[in-house]
Amino acid sequence: MACVSAHIDDNVLARRTTHRLMPDASRVISRLFVAGQEDYGASQSRAGLVIERVIGLSEEEVKASLDNVVSRFSHRHENLFEDLEAHAHRVAHRLQPDLTLSSERLRLIGALFTHEFSIEGAALTNPSIVPHPVQEGVEDGALRFIMSVRGVGEGHRSSIGFRTGIVNSSGDITIDEVGDFPVIGSHWESxxxxxxxxxxxxxxxxxxxxxxxxxxxxxxxxxxxxxxxxxxxxxxxxxxxxxxxxxxxxxxxxxERNYVVTFSEQKDLSERILWPVSYAEWRGMEDARFVLFQHDDGTQQYLATYTAFDGMGVSQQLLSTDDFLSFETHPLAGMAARGKGMAFFPRKIGGVYAAMSRADHESNWISFSDRLDYWSALSAIQLPSRPWELIQLGNSGSPIETEAGWLVITHAVGPMRTYHLSAMLLDLNDPARVVGTLDRPLLSPREDERDGYVPNVVYSCGSLMHAGRLVLPYGIADQSIGIATVEMDNLLDELTSKK
Structure with missing residues (x-):
């Protein structure tokens, strides 16, 4: 995608770019499909009947049917035969032990137990953004970044994907093209x-x-x-x-909420998809908030929280990676980890971890802990009070350290369930103390941003600061992604003007 200037909007603080990342329904992965185990209807599968029917076909019928599958789907999957064989082996225990199958019949069985899932069939939204671990080859003054995205497909099932790009010293942003064959990685016990x-x-x-x-x-x-x-x-x-x-x-x-997922180095980052593994998240992994965290020994690690959705209730997970090739996830516990939307500070404060929380589902809270996976102590720091936030408040990503304090991009919900983005500033040494808040939204849905999967929403899961600007990717109507930039001096001046 071509480089696009940030300075094209007349908003006093936030300036939108022309970037609009749209969902691509052609980005599909192959998943196990078992007839009768759909999300509705029969309580037991019809796998045995399906296998009986394919066993009854002649070799000529098998070959013709498999040829049709290959002609229609081989260009959509990098390793189609591997996928079909893997799914066939998942149901092989239903076959007679002394039955010998041709490779074609085995693959056809696999095709009958495979379906495509469009990871962005409904939406691509709610991004967060962090510096890329590899900065070699980037021009002076520029920064390569990774943007996490939430893909939403059939049945509102969500997964976590990635985009990459570069922002230069002038605030111009380039988004890289995506790879052709998304994959879900290998799952391991932790x-x-x-x-x-x-x-x-x-x-x-x-x-x-x-x-x-x-x-x-x-x-x-x-x-x-x-x-x-x-x-x-x-x-x-x-x-x-x-x-x-x-x-x-x-x-x-x-x-089962503790596991590791690994990817091949040969797969482009945009092709690596974090797909639900445990029952707690089987309906989706939502709204990942990534941050580059610096440990006490100076080492850095990427951390994130995400919402695990099981179809009825939500819980929160801790995700960690050093290289975006291997990811480890564990459940979060404690009062502050209930609900949605925790966001870690990028370093310890006063010797303990800190995080933003929305423990009461409607206000901004802060929590401190000796561990990353257990959060109990918390206190409210911002309550809904202004007309555009009367329904609820929350954070929109990890706090960003500035000389003036911790910058927290927030979201607020007001009349007609309209979502806005705003900001507040917390004291560097005592982040439970609010230094200042914006008296108005930083970003609200523009007329051309109102319609979509969830109307009247702008929402972000994380931003970054570079060359004196805030780079703020945001979800539009829970369906697509835009990018805005903010001059940090202007934003901080407004946040501190009432000190």
Whole structure:
């Protein structure tokens, strides 16, 4: 995409660029499909019947049908045969053990248990932005960046994707073209941590005799194999405990929310898709808020929170990566982690981690913790009071450190469920103290931004500062993405003018 100047809007603070990232319905991934297990209708699958029918075909019919699949789909998937064979093996246990299949028949079975999912079929929205880990080859004064995006497809199922680009010293922005073949990566089990289980079991009101007994059999960190061994013995001893099945279910639900996803270096970053793995997020991974975090030893790591949606309720997850090739995710626990929209500060403050929270679902709160995965202590710092924010407030990404204080881009919801973006400034050493807030929205839906998947919404999950400007990508009507820039001096002057 061509380089576009930022200075084309007459808004006093935020200047929109002409960038508009639109959802691309042709970006598809292959997923396992089992007839009868759709989101509605029959309670059991029809897999056995489907397999019986394909076994009954002649080899000529099999070859003709598979040829048709290849001609229609091979250009849409980088490794079509691998996908078909993988899905065939997922249902191979239903075949007679002494049955020998040709490779064509096996692949046709796979095709009958495969469907395409359009990861952006409904929307591409709610971005956050961080510096790219690789800056080699970038011209002086420019910055290569990574933008996380939320893709929404059939059934409102959300996943996390990425775009890359460059912003130069003049604020001109270039967005790179995307790769042709998105993939979802390989899923691995991760180590489990007792502190995380304690926090979530406490929320589930299951940190009584059962929960404590199981945790006492495990170390501070343990594997899924260790946990399964202890749970198996706990089930054998069920006559001396109460509500055993419920406790086992809770432990397994927590455990599956901990995992690792890895990608090949050969895949462009725009082709790497973080897809729901656990039941807690099976309906979607929403609104990732990425930040480049600096640890006490000077090392840097990318952290993010995202909302896990199971179709009825939400929870929050911690996502971490060093290189955008390997991602590790764990559940967040504690009062401050309830609901949606936590956002980490980019470093510790006073020796502890800090995060923005919306624990009451309508106000901006701040929380501090000794751990990244458990957040309990919190206090409210901004309550809805002005006409354009009377429904609720929240953060729109991680705070940005400036000499004047911590800049927090916020969102607010007012009449007709209209979303606006605004800003507040927090004290550098005591971020629970608000230095100033804007008395007006920084960005509101323009007339050409009102219509979409969710009308009257502008929303962001994170921005960055470069060359004296704030680069602010934002979702438009929960359907597409625009980019605005803000002169930092002007914004900070307005935020501090009433000190």
């Amino acid at each position: 180590m489990l941590h007792q502190c995380n289980f304690r926090g979530l079991l406490e929320e589930m009101q299951d940190l009584g005799e059962n929960g404590r007994y199981i945790l006492e059999q495990l170390g501070e960190s343990f594997s899924i194999e260790d946990l399964n061994r202890v749970l198996f013995q706990f089930l054998l001893d069920r006559d001396s405990f109460k509500n055993v099945d419920s406790t086992v279910h809770h432990f397994r639900m927590i455990a």
